Amino acid sequence: MSTDRPAPAAPSLGTRLLDSRLLAEHPRPRGVAGWRHAHWLAVGTVCLGAFLGQLTASITALVLPALSHRFGAGLATVEWVALAYLLVLVALLAPIGRLSDLVGRKTMYLWGFAVFALASLGAGFAGSLGVLIACRAVQAVGGAMMQANSVALVARGVPGRAMCGALGIQAAAQGLGLALGPTLGGLLVQHASWRWAFWINVPIGVLGILAGWFLLPRTHPEGRPDAPAAREGRFDLAGLLLLAGASAALLLALSAASGLPLPGWAAAALVLTAGVLAVALARQEQRADRPIIAPGLVATPGIRAGLAVALLGYLLLFCPLVLGPMTLAEAGVPVARAGLVITLLPAAFALAATVGGRLMPHRSDSTRCRRGAGTAGAGLALLALLPPGEVSSVLLLPVIGYGLGLLLPANNALVMRAIPARSSAVGGGMVNMVRSLGTALGTALPVLGVHLAGPVSGGRLVLLVLALLALTAVVLSGPGAGVRRT
Template identity: 35%
Template sequence: MKPTLAVADNAPPTPSVRWALASLSLSMLLSSLGTSIANVGLPTLTQVFGASFQHVQWVVIAYLLAITTLIVSVGRLGDLTGRRRLLLIGIGVFTLASALCGFAPSLPLLIAARTLQGLGAAIMMALTMAFVGETVAKAKTGSAMGLLGTMSAIGTASGPSLGGLLIAGYGWRAIFLITVPLGLLTLVLAHRYLPADRQKPKAARAGFDPVGTLLLALTLAAYALAMTLGRGSFGWLNIALLLAALLGLGMFLMTETRVASPLIRLAMFRDPVLSCSLGMSTLVATVMMATLVVGPFYLSQALGLDAVGVGLVLSVGPFVAALTGVPAGRIADRFGAPRMTLAGLSTMAIGCLMLALLPLTFGIAGYIAPMVVITLGYAVFQTANNTAVMADVAPDQRGVISGLLNLSRNLGLITGASAMGAVFALASAAVDISTARPDVVSGGMRITFAVALLLIAAALAIAMGSRARAVAAETA
């Protein structure tokens, strides 16, 4: 028998709860580490396999594509078949795929193994947040979400530096093999401490939606490819993929209204908390991607930093997020998620405004200060937003809702990489941004974050509208 982990709101966490949270934290760490650690190895892989960058970049794209296309479906599957069982399978798949990546003899097999690893990561991401409601008391949801956010930030921040050290010391295979022992540890902890799945009578079990699942996966794959292929140029292939995504979305929505057990119950989007949270998450992720797209060019081209300097400055953001995740969760528990969502977005708006007005003469410190403000606001927003959604979700919908939250973030990152990159290129008015003058790059950065400020303002408007509706409903 697995331990029952539900505790009273004010009770301190038991050892079983702590170990269960440890397994969930490692799951989040591994999936985010898998995203960031492979990027640093791309130059090495081009030499090892004698392949072009366009081919080698699929080592990264395949992983992200698998997560984006499958995260909602595996979340729903966990709701239907048992989240503990599926999470254990996901951790096992991720660990096995990590070993296959490490021993891959060719680039095509490495890409295939990374796709399998992305499947495992999708399961881990979707079900980790879904398990919070079964692991901690409702009053502690924010703290648990903050912890998961911290682990995600640590994985993102440590990936490039850890990957660089492993490649220098042990070769490229080590960046994949390092996650094998961590995966095995996570599997042992999850098997030992996560609560057992509750068995439902066969008559009460909903069916799975294979047609909707396939349509959603194809739609998301088409959109993700439309936004990532071409490395900044939007050609006919991108347009065709975007049209295919729109067609697929229409077919998916039509299918979901007709099947007995839909993958996503469209009626759930009538809930203003959920629909507003998903919209805000996408907008905020788009802005955060702008910092990763624009930052390296501004630091290298405008401020003249070398690769090591650029990496150190860019690591400030994830480091701040790692430090503020848990405190942000506790604040959300104390003052309420809606209020802290507004606080986080307002802080991000201040940071974007600072960058939109940043003179080139302010140098490195002038860039780091607003980035700290933006990241601090992001940590508060992300924790509060996830808490607002997941705290009151029905148990049989936790997996799919968690998947939707992760999907909204991924879609924002994918869209931001393409759209905000295009804004930066147009604002810089340079054919080749890598050879643009410092003042041109600086001007492009300021315009890009002026656009980012507008996106955050839109998210703020959504948050205030949602809060106003909630207050009106309480007083009615």
């Protein structure tokens, strides 16, 4: 009788990858891990990623005119340097978040820095607009790897009593990156080259890798992933592809209306495609095991209104960052000084977002939302009515930023409190998605307005539209919209 036994099956490619040294999580040095304040070192490392993500968003918005001049392309084409990044980010946040549970969040975060830094290096060397857009898409892969894991790493490494303070520090790092972007972008474009707007990310990325390796705790006890995390239902790949397709078709249609050289029938087909894919997405999410957009949550009035306000808020935040360099250049303001002026908006946003609760200590979050949206809307309306130029921008951009700094953190708090604890992951993913979509629309709308009516008249038109959208946010933030009050 034969005693031969079948040879064990060869490990799959996925298993070999998970067991590889490249994906194994390494522990911190004992001296770091044993220090009672080590969690603040981990928070500082996460803040590097938060800073880098917002820096690249705001600095790219400012260099679009320089890229248009360098490559001889219209703004409707050049804006895809920003839009490609945002579309990839929307598509990858959800799957990378789930993959991180399998591979390890520390590992994914460190690889995010590496991908981001290498893609930034390539973007700076790009010899054509197509190569630059492709590098930006790869850069977004690294950005998604960092953004999908940042809050989870803070939650993993910080004791409960320090959690609120740690998240506040992370928000401040985001605000700092957002505020420094226009100033750095203006200085680099005027005194060096647009290429440095991308190369500046490389040393920050290298610093993030080194800091993360030594200062972040392992997210798996033995440094290796847990297989059960991969088996919690089938990932909604169809929903993800429909969302990315609908978003891309809509933004391409807006770019066609903004001057992208496409025939009229192609623009109409893009609008129709976006509508069809949106309907298919709604149906897909009704039957998916783990939908990326949970219909039950979206149907809740308070959550639905809060997600709409989040989209509007980030549209209102990024639209002036893209529009400002165009209108100030038309008024004869040098690009470096224009960057300093535009910095006033994100600086005021960061200040209000960080200390907004102290500024209005006895007000509910819904009241902060309404007052913040109303303040931003008033500033946008006045900016549209006053003569365009440096003086009006210096006076009113801080008002707009202050209002948005009150609105967005308070709205995020309302949304997350309204989402049941069992759905916090998918709810947080939806907030990230609408935030990225709002940023994308905020990039596309100014280009459309300037194309249709020129920098001055088009700028006024865009600002008036933004003021109306801010008023819409006021209405959506009211008790009649179903937002839970605190």
